[in-house]
Amino acid sequence: MxxxxxxxxxxxxxxxxxxxxxxxxxxxxxxxxxxxxxxxxxxxxxxxxxxxxxxxxxxxxxxxxxxxxxxxxxxxxxxxxxxxxxxxxxxxxxxxxxxxxxxxxxxxxxxxxxxxxxxxxxxxxxxxxxxxxxxxxxxxxxxxxxxxxxxxxxxxxxxxxxxxxxxxxxxxxxxxxxxxxxxxxxxxxxxxxxxxxxxxxxxxxxxxxxxxxxxxxxxxxxxxxxxxxxAMAAAKSAMDAAASINGSTLITAMSRNGTNFGIRIGALGNRWFTAPSLMPDGLYFPGFTSDDANPDMGDSAILETLGLGAFAMAGSPAVVGFVGAGTYRDALNYTQEMGEITLGHHPHLSIPNLDYQGVPSGIDLRKVVETGISPAINTGIAHKEAGAGQVGAGIARAPLECFHQALEALVNEMESR
Amino acid sequence: MxxxxxxxxxxxxxxxxxxxxxxxxxxxxxxxxxxxxxxxxxxxxxxxxxxxxxxxxxxxxxxxxxxxxxxxxxxxxxxxxxxxxxxxxxxxxxxxxxxxxxxxxxxxxxxxxxxxxxxxxxxxxxxxxxxxxxxxxxxxxxxxxxxxxxxxxxxxxxxxxxxxxxxxxxxxxxxxxxxxxxxxxxxxxxxxxxxxxxxxxxxxxxxxxxxxxxxxxxxxxxxxxxxxxxAMAAAKSAMDAAASINGSTLITAMSRNGTNFGIRIGALGNRWFTAPSLMPDGLYFPGFTSDDANPDMGDSAILETLGLGAFAMAGSPAVVGFVGAGTYRDALNYTQEMGEITLGHHPHLSIPNLDYQGVPSGIDLRKVVETGISPAINTGIAHKEAGAGQVGAGIARAPLECFHQALEALVNEMESR
Known part of the structure; x- marks a missing residue:
């Protein structure tokens, strides 16, 4: 197979x-x-x-x-x-x-x-x-x-x-x-x-x-x-193009509704594999703390699905401080770590200070499960109560449970053929 | 003294x-x-x-x-x-x-x-x-x-x-x-x-x-x-402010008329110390070669005088290819090398991928003569014949002779006091 x-x-x-x-x-x-x-x-x-x-x-x-x-x-x-x-x-x-x-x-x-x-x-x-x-x-x-x-x-x-x-x-x-x-x-x-x-x-x-x-x-x-x-619409248009190919272990969508996190994989079309959204680890605007934060939310993780956001952190040293991710060295580490779970490097989206290497792009379900490395996502943080708005920005991780579910479903699907 | x-x-x-x-x-x-x-x-x-x-x-x-x-x-x-x-x-x-x-x-x-x-x-x-x-x-x-x-x-x-x-x-x-x-x-x-x-x-x-x-x-x-x-006018306004302080060995201007390269130092006001302009080492537009090039020219070296241009190359990996300077590693090397001849790092102009270290800024006449490191300048290259326009871009060096002359004049000036 x-x-x-x-x-x-x-x-x-x-x-x-x-x-x-x-x-x-x-x-x-x-x-x-x-x-x-x-x-x-x-x-x-x-x-x-x-x-x-x-x-x-x-x-x-x-x-x-x-x-x-x-x-x-x-x-x-x-x-x-x-x-x-x-x-x-x-x-x-x-x-x-x-x-x-x-x-x-x-x-x-x-x-x-x-x-x-x-x-x-x-x-x-x-x-x-x-x-x-x-x-x-x-x-x-x-x-x-x-x-x-x-x-x-x-x-x-x-x-x-x-x-x-x-x-x-x-x-x-x-x-x-x-x-x-x-x-x-x-x-x-x-x-x-x-x-x-x-x-x-x-x-x-x-x-x-x-x-x-x-x-x-x-x-x-x-x-x-x-x-x-x-950028989100552009990424969605690219990921939908990839989702039209059946049989692959490519993650075609990662998204969060503020309650649950969901992923889709190429081989299983529009089926969602979900688990509770995690809390982002971030920096809060003055007057707010992690107690005020809603769990990870939004479709914007489509950017990480394409290889941008946290995956491209090495090309964006200035964002590191904003999301509370440490130093330039940490930014390099994020991009390198995400390279462990991707199928390739995007040929048209490259990072000058990595000598124009492409961003790690195309998350492989198998590699996530194998390495236990969960996709990182740069995200805004909403107040947990309606009406208040944004309280900070940070980095969230996709819950690994989604990936385990998807792999199990894929195995079942392959066995039932 | x-x-x-x-x-x-x-x-x-x-x-x-x-x-x-x-x-x-x-x-x-x-x-x-x-x-x-x-x-x-x-x-x-x-x-x-x-x-x-x-x-x-x-x-x-x-x-x-x-x-x-x-x-x-x-x-x-x-x-x-x-x-x-x-x-x-x-x-x-x-x-x-x-x-x-x-x-x-x-x-x-x-x-x-x-x-x-x-x-x-x-x-x-x-x-x-x-x-x-x-x-x-x-x-x-x-x-x-x-x-x-x-x-x-x-x-x-x-x-x-x-x-x-x-x-x-x-x-x-x-x-x-x-x-x-x-x-x-x-x-x-x-x-x-x-x-x-x-x-x-x-x-x-x-x-x-x-x-x-x-x-x-x-x-x-x-x-x-x-x-x-x-940027040039901004740099000139900063360098003129520094030039109003007498007695310093700061290079307050570097400039070229296409025939000669000239420098000024704080201690000696508006006096120029000149030597023949050197040829830039660069990349040429299609159809042109170094045979077509005019020697280094222009007041734009005021940017390097402030710490931008070649001095800030580490922050500008994309310019490296344009001026034919090699890889990102080479860009880092230029900034590091220029740090050997400067008096400090600019507190307001910093490079994210060097963990926000300021650009090397403020060339010291003494350090140039001591190290023999000549200021590097990112420059456009003009055709040597009038009418043709730009033929490429590259990196030029300031002729060390200007700096030797200036140091000699400074010593004479100090002795005559």
């Missing part, structure tokens, strides 16, 4: 490495995901229903129901959600990924990223900025108002600019940003700056009134993490 | 390290340098007159005379310059620095950078972009036309934006860009992107018509080296 797995893995790696993600549109979620209709929301991580959701994810759901106008107050929203009449589904099943709580509602605009190599698309919401934001479980009026501004002002301006540009190729930006110290999970300052340079000439040619061009410009330059959501 | 030198060096370093360069205006050269009037040009490097100028510098002078309207054709320009009726002076004597040929004429707009700590100002022209440009000795109609567009369209838009912004602090941009892999001499992609992000909100609020906003945006995003000239 060994040979077919190796062949499948090589084919999957080839699809993953050759993906050419291009931002082709910025569209309402319901336009590109027509199944996402009235009374339905998507969330980060493996499937989870309201009662089992962590508090920040419940907060984000309640906020999204108000944003959609399906509920007037937070109480109404909570009642509606707990009544079971809101359909809650995993974003991953819609080729979509969202950071932290990862909530999608029909009216939210999304980035539409197309993998030009295979033609598959992936979606991500638009980054809301820092502070009290829905992805960290905040849901007050300021959060809703910002989402409406994103929908009414930012997204139309970006859509016009992206279409005028004929699309924006993301892989060159990601490759260059990695060479400029971004690992693209907790550090996106280079990628955001390069993306802004790429889109600005098309934005200023837009039909926007000067006032809205000013607002849009302020928003884009004001958030170093703006590119995160684009 | 040892103690006064140490004290002077510490005072000079303190002025140099504490400089806070801020872009406060973009103004016609003649407005901020009123001595730069009719019939006068400034050039890079120590003083040189027309007959001794290298061909690309002569080409740039001829182009500047046409740009000013003082000559109609290249022949008229050459005749005018060789007649001796054009006053040619070293830009350094006007607190100004220009890359490569470094020509300033009265109508050219300049960046006005103020060192907020001491109040002194420094000036640099606006980067023209790549290809056939005056700084590399090109002077055809396309060069003149671009300079006119810079004067009439770009500079007024930038001036308005800079004034609206209340100035743009350059040190934070430089510190962040260094952490993003720029050494700010041959690589400025991060600094340029960060500067564009900083200025864009003020540009889009400008009174410019949409057509000119589009042109200005295209120009700014289209040239990764745009920030070079800002």
């Amino acid at each position: 060994q040979k077919p797995i190796e062949e499948a893995n090589q084919a999957a790696l080839s699809h993953m490495y050759n993906a050419e993600p291009v931002l082709v549109d910025v569209a309402p979620a319901s336009e590109v995901m027509p199944q996402l209709g009235e009374g339905m929301l998507l969330h980060a991580g493996p499937p989870v229903q309201w009662p089992a959701m962590c508090s920040p994810m419940q907060g984000a759901v309640a906020g999204a129901l108000r944003y959609q106008g399906w509920a007037g107050t937070e109480e109404e929203a909570a009642a509606l959600a707990s009544s079971g009449s809101v359909t809650l589904q995993s974003a991953h099943d819609f080729s979509a990924v969202g950071p932290m709580t990862g909530i999608f509602s029909p009216s939210m605009p999304v980035f539409v990223v197309e993998n030009r190599t295979l033609g598959n698309q992936a979606y991500c919401t638009i980054n809301e900025g820092l502070g009290k934001v829905m992805r960290f479980g905040a849901n007050d009026d300021s959060v809703i108002e910002r989402l409406r501004w994103i929908e009414k002002t930012l997204a139309p301006a970006l859509r016009e600019a992206v279409l005028r540009a004929g699309g924006v190729e993301l892989r060159p930006i990601m490759a260059q940003a990695l060479a400029m110290g971004d690992e693209m999970h907790q550090r996106n300052v280079a990628a955001t700056s390069l993306f802004f340079r790429a889109i600005a000439p098309h934005l200023v040619r837009g039909s926007s009134q000067q006032a809205s061009l000013s607002e849009v410009t302020d928003f884009l330059v004001g958030n170093d993490q703006f590119f995160l959501n684009l | 040892q103690k006064p030198i140490e004290e002077a060096n510490q005072a000079a370093l303190s002025h140099m390290y504490n400089a806070e360069p801020v872009l406060v205006d973009v103004a016609p050269a003649s407005e901020v340098m009123p001595q730069l009037g009719e019939g006068m040009l400034l050039h890079a490097g120590p003083p040189v007159q027309w007959p001794a100028m290298c061909s690309p510098m002569q080409g740039a002078v001829a182009g500047a005379l046409r740009y000013q309207g003082w000559a109609g054709t290249e022949e008229e320009a050459a005749a005018l310059a060789s007649s001796g009726s054009v006053t040619l002076q070293s830009a350094h004597d006007f607190s100004a620095v220009g890359p490569m040929t470094g020509i300033f004429s009265p109508s050219m707009p300049v960046f006005v950078v103020e060192n907020r700590t001491l109040g002194n100002q420094a000036y640099c022209t606006i980067n023209e972009g790549l290809g056939k440009v005056m700084r590399f000795g090109a002077n055809d109609d396309s060069v003149i036309e671009r300079l006119r567009w810079i004067e009439k369209t770009l500079a007024p838009a930038l001036r308005e934006a800079v004034l609206r912004a209340g100035g743009v602090e350059l040190r934070p941009i430089m510190a962040q860009a260094l952490a993003m892999g720029d050494e700010m001499h041959q690589r400025n992609v991060a600094a340029t992107s960060l500067f564009f992000r900083a200025i864009a909100p003020h540009l889009v609020r400008g009174s410019s018509q949409q057509a000119s906003l589009s042109e200005v945006t295209d120009f700014l995003v289209g040239n990764d080296q745009f920030f070079l000239n800002l």
Whole structure:
């Protein structure tokens, strides 16, 4: 049985490495995901229903129901959600990924990223900025108002600019940003700056009134993490391309809903293997401690699945301090350690200070189980109570139990053939 | 005599390290340098007159005379310059620095950078972009036309934006860009992107018509080296602050006119110590070889004087290939070697992958002579014939002879006291 797995893995790696993600549109979620209709929301991580959701994810759901106008107050929203009449589904099943709580509602605009190599698309919401934001479980009026501004002002301006540009190729930006110290999970300052340079000439040619061009410009330059959501959609488009190859032991998704952590492997399609999310080990903003933290959450681990984030730490010494991971030496160690569980090095995403070696890319289920090395993930940390927002950043580990389950299922599957 | 030198060096370093360069205006050269009037040009490097100028510098002078309207054709320009009726002076004597040929004429707009700590100002022209440009000795109609567009369209838009912004602090941009892999001499992609992000909100609020906003945006995003000239003015403002301290053995300027290399030291004010410019060791663009190269040229070595460029190579692995310097290991070696001849490490310009050690900064005349280690300089390479432009990039060394002369002069000066 060994040979077919190796062949499948090589084919999957080839699809993953050759993906050419291009931002082709910025569209309402319901336009590109027509199944996402009235009374339905998507969330980060493996499937989870309201009662089992962590508090920040419940907060984000309640906020999204108000944003959609399906509920007037937070109480109404909570009642509606707990009544079971809101359909809650995993974003991953819609080729979509969202950071932290990862909530999608029909009216939210999304980035539409197309993998030009295979033609598959992936979606991500638009980054809301820092502070009290829905992805960290905040849901007050300021959060809703910002989402409406994103929908009414930012997204139309970006859509016009992206279409005028004929699309924006993301892989060159990601490759260059990695060479400029971004690992693209907790550090996106280079990628955001390069993306802004790429889109600005098309934005200023837009039909926007000067006032809205000013607002849009302020928003884009004001958030170093703006590119995160684009990197996530790009990574999802590459991983979905690899997931279309059956039989492989490649990890095609890692994700967390704030309660459970889930993984998928190539050989077993859309099946999730889950275990309770672990607590990140991190640095907290002033006034907060690990007692305030929610367990690991969000679809953004799709970046580590591709080989970015904690896997690319050696190329991002500046992120080391932010996530509390120690020194440059520790950053090198993370990248080296992740190389023990990957099938290769990404040929287009390389690290200059490792003499342009590619990031370790393509997690092999077998290697994780064999070595006992669990994938590391650079992550933001949400307050465990809805409404408070981000309290820090750190490094989480994937629970090994998911990998043991997946290997057992794979063995059963192979025996039953 | 040892103690006064140490004290002077510490005072000079303190002025140099504490400089806070801020872009406060973009103004016609003649407005901020009123001595730069009719019939006068400034050039890079120590003083040189027309007959001794290298061909690309002569080409740039001829182009500047046409740009000013003082000559109609290249022949008229050459005749005018060789007649001796054009006053040619070293830009350094006007607190100004220009890359490569470094020509300033009265109508050219300049960046006005103020060192907020001491109040002194420094000036640099606006980067023209790549290809056939005056700084590399090109002077055809396309060069003149671009300079006119810079004067009439770009500079007024930038001036308005800079004034609206209340100035743009350059040190934070430089510190962040260094952490993003720029050494700010041959690589400025991060600094340029960060500067564009900083200025864009003020540009889009400008009174410019949409057509000119589009042109200005295209120009700014289209040239990764745009920030070079800002970094040079910032470095000059810091080095002039250090030069105001007498008695030190700090190298306060290194510069080249394409014929000779010159240095200044703190103890001997504006006196130049010169020797013939050496040939850079570099990589050539397709179709060119070292036979086409002009000797080392330009005021941009002010960056190495501050501790950037070749001194900061360890923080810029991506530049290593561009200047043909080998691998990441070689980059580390350059920074380490330059640390042998410097008085300290810059507290505000640090290298993440050296665990945030500052760049080696503040060249000590005594250490250069003692070790025989000559300052390395990352440099563009001009074609030796006027009109052709850039042919490559590489690393040049300062001729040790300048340092021997300066030490001798210093000893004579101390004996004569």
